[in-house]
Amino acid sequence: MSLFVFPRWANKTRQLAGLFLSTAPIYVIGLVWYGASPKTTDVGYEPHQPVPYSHQLHAGQMGIDCRYCHNTVEKAAHAAIPPTATCMNCHSKVWTSSPKLAPVRDSFASGLPVEWIKVHDLPDYVYFNHSAHVTRGVGCVSCHERIDQMEEVYQAKPLSMGWCLDCHRHPEPNLRPSSEVTNMTWKAPNGDAEAYGAKLRAENHINPPTDCSTCHR
Amino acid sequence: MNKKLRVVSERSDSPRAQDTAAAKPNYWRSLAELDQTPEFRDAVEREFAEPLQELPPDSPGRRRFMQVMGASFSMAGLAGCRWHEDKILPMTRRPDGVIPGTTSRYATAMELNGVALGLHATSYDGRPIKVDGNPLHPESLGASSTYHQGSVLGVYDPDRSDAVSQKSGTGREISNFEAFDKASKDQLKKLRANRGEGLRVVSERTSSPTMLALKDRWLAAFPLSKWVTFESLGTNGRAAGTALAFGKPHRVHYSFAEAKVILSLDADFVAPSFPGGLANARGLTKGRTPDHEEMNRLYVIESAFSSTGATSDHRLALRAEQLKAVAVFLDNAISAKASALPEQGAGQPKPAAEFLNDAKVQKFLGAVAKDLLANVGKSIVVAGLHQPAEVHALVERINVLLGNTGRTVFYTEDSADAVQSDTAALKALTEEMAAGKVETLFVLGGNPAYDAPSDVAFGAALEKVAFSVRLGLYEDETSQAATWHVPAAHYLESWGDARAYDGTVSIVQPLIAPIFGGRSALELTARLLGEEPKGLELVRAQHKGLLGDDRRFRKAVHDGIIEGSAFDRVSPKLTPIAPIKLSEREVSGAVVNGQLEVRFVPCPKVYDGRYANNAWLQELPESFSKLSWDNGAFFSVATAKALGFTDGDVLTLTVGGKTVDIPCIVAPGSAEGSVKVALGYGRTHAGRVGGKVGTDVTPVGGNANLIRTSDAPFFTGGLNVSSNGPGKRLANTQDLYAMDQIGLDGIAERLPELVREAPYEKFKEEPHFAKHMVHQPHELNLWVDPVSYEGHKWGMAIDLNKCIGCSACVTACQAENNIPVVGQVNVAMGREMLWLRVDRYYRGDPNEPELRFQPLPCQQCENAPCEQVCPVGATMHSHEGLNDMVYNRCIGTRYCSNNCPYKVRRFNYFNYNVDVIGITPYTPTEDPKMKLKAMVFNPEVTVRSRGVMEKCTFCVQRIQNAKIPAKNAHRAIEDGEIKTACQETCPTDAIVFGDLNDKKSRVASLQKLERAYQLLGEFNNRPRVQYLARITNPNPELA
Secondary structure (H helix, E strand, O other): OOOOOOOHHHHHHHHHHHHHHHHHHHHHHHHHHHHOOHHHHOOOOOOOOOOOOOHHHHHHHOOOOHHHHOOOOOOOOOOOOOOHHHHHHHHOOOOOOOHHHHHHHHHHHHOOOOOEEOOOOOOOOOOOOHHHHHOOOEOHHHHHOOHHHOOOOOOOOOOOHHHHHHHHHOOHHHEOOHHHOOOOOOOOOOOOHHHHHHHHHHHOOOOOOOOHHHHOO | OOOOOOOOOOOOOOOOHHHHHHHOOOEEOOHHHHHOOHHHHHHHHHOOOOOOOOOOOOOHHHHHHHHOOOOOOOOOOOOOOOOOOOEEOOOOOOOOOOOOOOEEEEEEEEEEOOEEEEEEEEEEOOEEEEEEEOOOOOOOOOOOOHHHHHHHHHHOOOOOOOOOEEEEOOEEEEOOHHHHHHHHHHHHHHHHHOOOOOEEEEEOOOOOHHHHHHHHHHHHHOOOOEEEEOOOOOOOHHHHHHHHHHOOOEEEEEOHHHOOEEEEEOOOOOOOOOOOHHHHHHHHHHOOOOOOOOOOEEEEEEOOOOHHHHHOOEEEEOOHHHHHHHHHHHHHHHHHHOOOOHHHOOOOOOOOOHHHHOHHHHHHHHHHHHHHHHOOOOEEEEEOOOOOHHHHHHHHHHHHHOOOEOOOEEEEEOOHHHHOOHHHHHHHHHHHHHOOOOOEEEEEOOOHHHHOOOOOOHHHHHOOOOEEEEEEOOOOHHHHHOOEEEEEOOHHHOOEEEEOOOOOEEEEOOOOOOOOOOEOHHHHHHHHOOOOOOHHHHHHHHOOOOOOOHHHHHHHHHHOOOOOOOOOEEOOOOOOOOOOOOOHHHHOOOOOOOOEEEEEEOEOOOEOOOOOOOHHHHHOOOOOOOEOOOOOEEEOHHHHHHHOOOOOEEEEEEEOOEEEEEEEEEOOOOOOOEEEEEOOOOOOEEEOOOEEOOOOEOOOOOOHHHHOEOOEOOEEEEEEEEEEEEOOOOOEOOOOOOOOHHHHHHHHHHHHHHOOEEEHHHHHHOOOOOOOOOOOOOOOOOOOOOOOOOOOOEEEEEEOOOOOOOOHHHHHHHHHOOOOOOOHHHHHOOOOOOOOEEEEEEEOOOOOOEEEEEEEOOOOOOOOHHHHHOOOOOEEEOOOOOEEEOOOOOOOOOHHHHHOOOOOOEEOOOOHHHHOOOOOOOOOOOOHHHHHHHOOOOOOOOOOOOOOEEOOOOOHHHHHHHHHHHHHOOOOOOOOOOOOHHHHHOOOOOEEEEEOOOOOOHHHHHHOOOOEEEOOHHHOOOOOEEEEOEEEOOOOOOO
């Protein structure tokens, strides 16, 4: 009876196993680090809305200012989703019988709200205030990306705490004159956003706090 | 500094008196601690109030804990899903000026016992989440009380009745408004024909001009009917007394800020249950700022400690019934000296009261009379509302003789009905009902089946009425016996109007449509009369004369008051008062068991029981006993000792053969032989908080109405007390954090350093006394300060001279900051969650103690011990000096609480919001009643869950919500723009918050006062809260 002998190449498995076991933790950490970070889990969230409203059409092609609909953005924490009545300002005249707009017309007739699905959803213990950012010259595009190019809105930035703090610690690249906040294509005059931001920061006394209670109450 | 303690009390009766007399503390937190009772020492040994273990699932405590707000464990979370889909539901048409997700304030008013207080209700997206006082209202001046603060929780109480119900056999069945409207219409049709024979109405006391006009129209439509007003705590002593003194009933108003000498005869005139009490408190404490002006002097003679008594400079404890003799004595002393007008007649015959011959009493009264006479036109004498007419008559006579009328005391005419006794009227009605003379009865609000005195069997008589209708917020004791129950609308849900005690009319404005479709008393009455049933239209029509055009009406609604609607002030002429006879009891000194006096007082939490189902108010520690979730019978130290009772013994109180079981509270400062019991407990049909028979939610506390009689509804003699031995552990927050002997010695040494005080004379000589009480060496920090405090530097000043211990701040804090209710068992285990507590210290002899209050929020130390020990950075220092608490980082080590010298941190041992309240705003549920409860949460504050630490944040949400709009508008924050919740509600302005870097701010100037001191500042914590030392103004003659 011949004895079973592992073939010679089997000796390599030990090294391979060693290599695998030593790199596995790094891989797992890397996987969790990247895979569970908001960059991966949250960016790209694009729920389907009850009305196929296109920002690309309204804000992009037609150039309607963000504040026509989101008119509380300079006054309040929330950039309120517009009431149905705002849609009907135009859509009582144009596309009055479009089937896509049926939920809007139903809502206007019944008084029941259109049930929009929240895209940019912060944790409940985070208190973000739109007015504090917009009046300071942080453009919509800084957090929401090119909404004017989105057929259906998706989350483009991670909205994680680290991402918020990056800007709170170094706001310059994201500052612009407050008249330009809704401009999706604004560029710093001389192309140097950093230097222009530093100038605006000094002029407008912008010192973003990084205290816990700035956002958490 | 002299650290030796003065021996004030040497009582040989305490167990360790002989050997420890020298170590007796001058200040003490509780009798148990002072006397070192075996129970107390045992508690100290155990370290924790209860062994640290979860309650067995079926223990009664556990059950109560689950049911406090109707717990539901059926809420399986959807936490596993990757995307929790949140929806945004915008309005279809957004009204002008409405910004979603922001708060707005609306003026309204709340009526209690016929007196209204103007309020501002805060609305968030259409739901009221907070109420505060209306600064324009003359009797609020921006302040409110625990009742008002708690009232907002009542709107969302899932136990409120949500449907019309009808008696069917022995039970009740759900009906609807259509059926009720039809039945009531048919019934009233019959009654119109016979002019209202056998028709009766019982209503609560109301000052509403619209309601009173409706009442007149009702009586005109049904001339043979009767309208009875009943309020369990309605008094008529003052109206009857002024009628004796002036010939006509009058209301009495005070200007305490102008008075130099004030005497209270058992009157807790700063209490919210006293008409104009909040404005009185403001006035009284305004005269007690020793920094710039002379201080007033307050004498109080009372039967048990009250807020007024705690504020007093001199206090004498006498039974309530003895005050008649005191009033006669003072009238004698004053009318002999005062320049009396001829028609006023001579004083009363000298009372032959044995206790008046007591040297101490005589000295006290002599000094009071002398002081009053020395301050003619600048003094005030007030009698308690529960005192009989004779006392009030004499008190007003004294005020007139002292020339106070028109200067510090003002009169307005009261209605002629005010002299009638509510209980007598209800008794007469009940007799008619029992005799079958009443066929139709409408009960508009109130709860007479529960809160009528024991000899008025209203509930049983109600069963005999063929057609009875009860309008009520709850299907409670009275509704059980009525043929119809109709759900009422909460005051925050209905239009109405109401008068302040001085007559100022406020429009009651709804904040939300009736959640359960209830009707207000106005609407129901108008509908029964066949009138326009819309509350708004009724109120508009009523005030057409004054507020004819729309603009003026809108202004009145906006402001919350109608300008110039106060009653006209009058100067009534004195009429001679017939000699006052004193009964044997009223002149006798000591009384024995069987003859004890029992006094029934409004509960500072649940009032007459109407707030019994309000968990915030039930959990609030009572000001003096610090007892939550119960009522107690308050005995003086000497009486309790003579009878052999100790704290927590279950006593059977017997008056005239009727009994009730109530736990004993030994309350230093009570008059010997007088027992105080709060009304409003022992509700059998309150709900899942206050108690409901037939379920396992036993009633909270004992119902003192069971031993009340209609002829003496507020105090009476003839009380017999027997003990049934120790009862369950009371949820008392005063002995929590008991310590071993070393700790106790430390406490004893330190207490005088916590509450610093001095007499006025000493303060004038040595204004810095408070600062120098403890040596505060210049200490170096272990490390560099983390921040420089440029920009804002938030701080607070709390004036101990102004705090009256009313605890409105505590409930305001709970409402503002989503603080959970933990239930009786958890409070008893020391797990209470209230961020702000009001510490109560006694001082001196337990038989004649003084009382000191000290509100204790987080001190927001600059060099905070809590921050240094947190292993995960969950409590961090902000650039403005706040100790930020980051809930999402906290892992629950509790090191911070351990290291906090003030013990202001609170730990969530359970997920109280789910386990006790049943819901958080984020818990998905389809149960509409659960959803309803979540509506009271303040969306600006995170709702905490199990395992995290929390504490006072200086209302950081209010700071942020003021800072952001100010920055947006490129302006600075003005001083006073940010008010913390506790500051906003404080009746006496004792709490001031602001920016210490703004040198002109109020808080900066207060912290610079000589009497400002830091609590435990010698630890180098550098607390941001500073206390202003208490200054008393004793009479040198009595010192």
